[in-house]
Amino acid sequence: xxxxxxxxxxxxxxxxxxxxxxxxxxxxxxxxxxxxxxxxxxxxxxxxxxxxxxxxxxxxxxxxxxxxxxxxxxxxxxxxxxxxxxxxxxxxxxxxxxxxxxxxxxxxxxxxxxxxxxxxxxxxxxxxxxxxxxxxxxxxxxxxxxxxxxxxxxxxxxxxxxxxxxxxxxxxxxxxxxxxxxxxxxxxxxxxxxxxxxxxxxxxxxxxxxxxxxxxxxxxxxxxxxxxxxxxxxxxxxxxxxxxxxxxxxxxxxxxxxxxxxxxxxxxxxxxxxxxxxxxxxxxxxxxxxxxxxxxxxxxxxxxxxxxxxxxxxxxxxxxxxxxxxxxxxxxxxxxxxxxxxxxxxxxxxxxxxxxxxxxxxxxxxxxxxxxxxxxxxxxxxxxxxxxxxxxxxxxxxxxxxxxxxxxxxxxxxxxxxxxxxxxxxxxxxxxxxxxxxxxxxxxxxxxxxxxxxxxxxxxxxxxxxxxxxxxxxxxxxxxxxxxxxxxxxxxxxxxxxxxxxxxxxxxxxxxxxxxx
Amino acid sequence: xxxxxxxxxxxxxxxxxxxxxxxxxxxxxxxxxxxxxxxxxxxxxxxxxxxxxxxxxxxxxxxxxxxxxxxxxxxxxxxxxxxxxxxxxxxxxxxxxxxxxxxxxxxxxxxxxxxxxxxxxxxxxxxxxxxxxxxxxxxxxxxxxxxxxxxxxxxxxxxxxxxxxxxxxxxxxxxxxxxxxxxxxxxxxxxxxxxxxxxxxxxxxxxxxxxxxxxxxxxxxxxxxxxxxxxxxxxxxxxxxxxxxx
Numbered sequence: 001x002x003x004x005x006x007x008x009x010x011x012x013x014x015x016x017x018x019x020x021x022x023x024x025x026x027x028x029x030x031x032x033x034x035x036x037x038x039x040x041x042x043x044x045x046x047x048x049x050x051x052x053x054x055x056x057x058x059x060x061x062x063x064x065x066x067x068x069x070x071x072x073x074x075x076x077x078x079x080x081x082x083x084x085x086x087x088x089x090x091x092x093x094x095x096x097x098x099x100x101x102x103x104x105x106x107x108x109x110x111x112x113x114x115x116x117x118x119x120x121x122x123x124x125x126x127x128x129x130x131x132x133x134x135x136x137x138x139x140x141x142x143x144x145x146x147x148x149x150x151x152x153x154x155x156x157x158x159x160x161x162x163x164x165x166x167x168x169x170x171x172x173x174x175x176x177x178x179x180x181x182x183x184x185x186x187x188x189x190x191x192x193x194x195x196x197x198x199x200x201x202x203x204x205x206x207x208x209x210x211x212x213x214x215x216x217x218x219x220x221x222x223x224x225x226x227x228x229x230x231x232x233x234x235x236x237x238x239x240x241x242x243x244x245x246x247x248x249x250x251x252x253x254x255x256x257x258x259x260x261x262x263x264x265x266x267x268x269x270x271x272x273x274x275x276x277x278x279x280x281x282x283x284x285x286x287x288x289x290x291x292x293x294x295x296x297x298x299x300x301x302x303x304x305x306x307x308x309x310x311x312x313x314x315x316x317x318x319x320x321x322x323x324x325x326x327x328x329x330x331x332x333x334x335x336x337x338x339x340x341x342x343x344x345x346x347x348x349x350x351x352x353x354x355x356x357x358x359x360x361x362x363x364x365x366x367x368x369x370x371x372x373x374x375x376x377x378x379x380x381x382x383x384x385x386x387x388x389x390x391x392x393x394x395x396x397x398x399x400x401x402x403x404x405x406x407x408x409x410x411x412x413x414x415x416x417x418x419x420x421x422x423x424x425x426x427x428x429x430x431x432x433x434x435x436x437x438x439x440x441x442x443x444x445x446x447x448x449x450x451x452x453x454x455x456x457x458x459x460x461x462x463x464x465x466x467x468x469x470x471x472x473x474x475x476x477x478x479x480x481x482x483x484x485x486x487x488x489x490x491x492x493x494x495x496x497x498x499x500x501x502x503x504x505x506x507x508x509x510x511x512x513x514x515x516x517x
Numbered sequence: 518x519x520x521x522x523x524x525x526x527x528x529x530x531x532x533x534x535x536x537x538x539x540x541x542x543x544x545x546x547x548x549x550x551x552x553x554x555x556x557x558x559x560x561x562x563x564x565x566x567x568x569x570x571x572x573x574x575x576x577x578x579x580x581x582x583x584x585x586x587x588x589x590x591x592x593x594x595x596x597x598x599x600x601x602x603x604x605x606x607x608x609x610x611x612x613x614x615x616x617x618x619x620x621x622x623x624x625x626x627x628x629x630x631x632x633x634x635x636x637x638x639x640x641x642x643x644x645x646x647x648x649x650x651x652x653x654x655x656x657x658x659x660x661x662x663x664x665x666x667x668x669x670x671x672x673x674x675x676x677x678x679x680x681x682x683x684x685x686x687x688x689x690x691x692x693x694x695x696x697x698x699x700x701x702x703x704x705x706x707x708x709x710x711x712x713x714x715x716x717x718x719x720x721x722x723x724x725x726x727x728x729x730x731x732x733x734x735x736x737x738x739x740x741x742x743x744x745x746x747x748x749x750x751x752x753x754x755x756x757x758x759x760x761x762x763x
Contacts, residue, residue: 065547079595080547095548096634124592130735131566132592164597165567165589 003162003170005076008182010156016121016138019158023123023136026176030130032122037061039116040146041190042086044108045239045248050201052104055190057116058086068097071188076161086110088245107300109245112146114193116154125173133169135161143193154192157185204235206251208258208418214373219269219365221372225262225419227355229255234348240289241336246296249335253293256285261415265379268367278354281347288338294455295328301452308482309475316475319468323459376420380514383413388507391439391498400450403494407443410436424513432509439501442494449487453480518630519762521637522655526671528642531661531694533560534728534738536639538751539659539758541737544596548634551588551597555608555651556641559601565591566735571602575611577625584629593740597633609646622650644678652684657762661694661722664706690761692718692754718761720754723747 010019023029039057043049049056055069059079066086067077080097087109089102118141125134137159144151160177162170187195194201210228212221233255239248260282263275298305302321306314338344367375390406414436421429460476523536536552544550554561559569567589576582588597615621629636640651652658660675662668672691679687691714697703711717722728725747727738734741739748 063545078547078549081545129566129568163590165587 002164003167005162006160006174007185008158008160009185010138010158011180011182014180019136019138020123022177022180023125023173027173028126029136030124030126030132032124035061035120035122037118037120039118040085040112041114041116041193042110042112044105045111045244046108046204046206046251047202048104048108049101054104055188056086056101056110057190058082066092066097068100071190085112107245108247111244113199114190114197115144115146116189116193117142117144125169127166127169133163133166134173135159135163136173137161139189141189141193143196145197150197152196154189154196155185157189158182204232206232206247206254208421210419210422212372212420212422214371214423216372217368218266218370218372218375219368221375222262222266222269223355225266226259227352229259229262230348230352230355233259237339241339243332246293246300249289249293249296253286253289256282256289257411258415258419260286261412262419265383265412265416266375266419267379268365269370269375270365270368272365274354278347278351281351285344285347288344289335292328292331292335295324295331298324298452298455299328305479309478313471313475313478316469316471317479319463319472320459320476323463323466323468372420373423376416376423377514380413380416380420381510383409383416384510384514387413388502391502394494394498396495400446403443403491404447407440407447410440410443414440428509428513432506432513435501435506438497442490442497445490446487446494449483449490453483453487456480456483518626518633519635519657520626520655521635521657521659521758521762522640522651523637523659523661524640524642524648524651525660525662526642526644526674527668530663530668531722531728532642533564533639534731535659535661535694535722535751535754536637537561537564537731538737538739539755540596540635540637541593541739542752542755543635543637544593545739547595549595549597549632550635550637551599551629551633552637552639553599554601554639555605555647556601556639557603557606558641559603561639562598562600564731564735564737565598567591567598567600569601569603571600571604575604584625585632592736605641612646612650618646619649619653622647623654626654644675649682649684652679652682652687655687657688657690657758659758660689660691662691663695664693664700664703664710666702666706669706669710688761689716690718690758691716692757693721695724696721697724718754718757720750720757722750722754725750 020029020031038060040060041055041057043056050071053071055071055077056066057069057077058064058066063081064083065079066082067079069077078097080093080095082093086092088107089098089105089110092098092101118139121138123136123138124132125136127133139157139159141154141156142151143154160170160174191201210225212224233252236248236252236255239245240252243249260279263270263279263282299321302324305320306317309317387406387409390402390409394402394406414433417429417433417436421433456476457480460473463476464473521539523532523539525532533556540550540552552561554569562569571577571587573582573587577584577587584599588599590596591598612618612621617624626636638651638655640648660672662672676689679685693703693707696707707721723746725745727742727745727747730741731738738745738751742748
């Protein structure tokens with residue numbers, strides 16, 4: 001039977017010498033010289049590894065390695081040697097670790113979160129051949145913040161580590177230590193260290209997860225939603241400014257879009273005149289962030305673009321990559337200027353103080369005092385009906401603009417369902433959001449591919465002026481063809497997908513949840 | 518999983534030392550590594566202080582028990598071992614009884630491919646059904662050769678065997694082992710051999726007392742004498758192998 005390692009907390013009344021004495025009563029062991037290591041724990045800004053139940057740290061001691069551990073699985077970490085701090089998964093050396101991390105992290109960069117300085121005393125319990133059969137590791141731990149002076153001591157730990165094929169020796173030692181009444185550690189060293197520096201795992205997520213009161217007046221709920229969106233937006237400013245990864249800007253833009261959608265779709269809860277300057281402000285934020293995001297998307301898609309071409313001409317596309325990188329650099333610099341501008345700061349600051357202002361001055365607006373649940377029902381049914389009507393009128397010859405319009409309405413509907421999802425039974429609303437997402441993906445593909453194809457043509461013209469080789473432009477031409485082909489395919493799939501979405505069972509479900517017809 | 522056989526028709530050419538030291542280097546680099554001691558002499562098993570005994574070894578060869586259940590951890594991180602067993606001396610006979618006698622080993626190893634990045638097979642000398650199985654299972658074959666005329670002859674024998682049995686796609690990696698630079702013949706052979714054999718690896722393992730001392734310390738050279746000449750020779754060899762296997 002395979003055994004899992006066990007970690008105990010070293011009690012105050014026991015030290016290394018005491019432990020050695022007890023072990024030596026029935027075992028021979030070899031004491032290794034103490035080793036000092038520094039562990040730096042990493043995760044993405046949105047805690048993707050934590051959410052997947054994993055821990056990742058870089059260990060610097062005799063040699064440098066990156067170790068990966070299942071938080072609950074009680075297994076020992078798997079490690080791989082690296083020669084620089086980890087960043088993007090794609091830059092890691094090839095191997096199992098890279099494969100696993102790529103899937104979880106995608107485009108997100110790893111950020112250092114906390115450090116642990118560890119002194120390890122290892123006792124190797126030996127058999128008659130002087131072969132190690134169990135390892136006992138006493139760990140003294142100190143945490144420290146990655147930046148700043150926050151540091152402190154953590155509980156010392158005893159790790160009992162079984163060796164494959166020597167399980168009996170492990171069980172025997174565990175039995176011998178039973179008299180010490182050691183307490184098993186509940187939290188991992190990582191969790192302890194995070195607590196030390198005042199971080200809480202999962203303290204940022206881009207997902208909407210409001211807990212709303214169905215009876216609260218609608219204007220208060222709207223403020224709650226908008227404030228939370230503002231928090232998310234602001235949390236992403238530093239990462240966007242430093243361009244740590246493309247997802248900071250993306251999340252910043254999504255919260256901007258959601259804010260604009262909430263302002264217009266949670267109707268009649270605020271004074272429109274007061275809201276107007278903020279609508280303009282967030283419109284402006286959407287505008288100034290657009291170009292960099294577009295270029296981010298092209299850069300993220302680049303490997304796929306390249307792979308979609310015949311192997312013989314894949315290299316021809318390289319000048320386009322260079323063009324994108326060059327323009328991204330310029331756009332990013334421009335964006336940073338805007339983010340650092342007084343106008344940007346003032347827009348967010350006045351918005352926050354307006355949202356936090358006492359409710360009395362808020363409103364005579366018609367829906368302000370409506371119970372939240374009622375407003376949510378009403379708005380969602382209305383948007384759903386509009387989506388149904390417009391979607392059904394779309395046939396093979398309908399102009400593309402009508403599909404773009406439908407996409408906008410579907411997005412509004414989705415945001416509203418996501419804002420208010422806590423008011424409804426979880427499986428039911430999740431199911432409907434998923435169903436809507438199928439339509440949104442299809443419409444998104446249709447529109448995005450068209451936009452991409454047109455932008456590629458524009459880029460091509462710019463590149464021509466900048467003296468790009470003809471082979472690059474020809475490769476881009478082939479790429480445009482491929483994109484338009486895929487776009488047509490998305491279009492062809494729409495009617496069938498929408499028929500399914502607008503079918504009887506979803507209609508019933510909408511009606512049941514929101515009272516829609 | 519990369520499967521690397523370490524083999525020579527002749528014994529006493531530094532085969533086990535190669536398997537043990539390279540497996541150690543692979544593991545230290547972070548690769549999950551397994552070394553299977555297929556030689557009933559059990560030298561590799563001895564170097565890792567493991568008892569040369571496999572529970573139900575006959576069943577093991579018939580694929581009736583999980584290889585993973587008989588694996589032993591060595592004293593080194595990431596490095597596990599399938600120890601030798603005296604019954605391996607009859608492996609030929611057992612393989613002959615099976616349905617596809619030349620591909621039996623490959624079948625046995627398949628379940629391990631997810632658990633390990635590198636598998637080193639320390640092979641018994643001589644050409645037999647066991648070696649043929651190894652040739653068919655491995656991606657690369659490391660061939661330590663003492664630079665003597667007799668070694669060259671056995672290398673040619675191996676090439677003939679592979680050709681005769683239509684074994685293709687096996688990356689042959691001969692290299693010079695137990696090199697004594699004071700011997701004229703060693704130097705001559707090392708100078709001429711590469712002309713006809715581009716597959717020769719550049720690294721050479723010297724005839725060194727540190728390698729022999731592995732038997733006293735019972736661990737890889739790198740683990741007890743990391744700065745010695747032999748240790749750096751094995752490092753160079755491991756780099757050559759990684760480069761060759763890509």
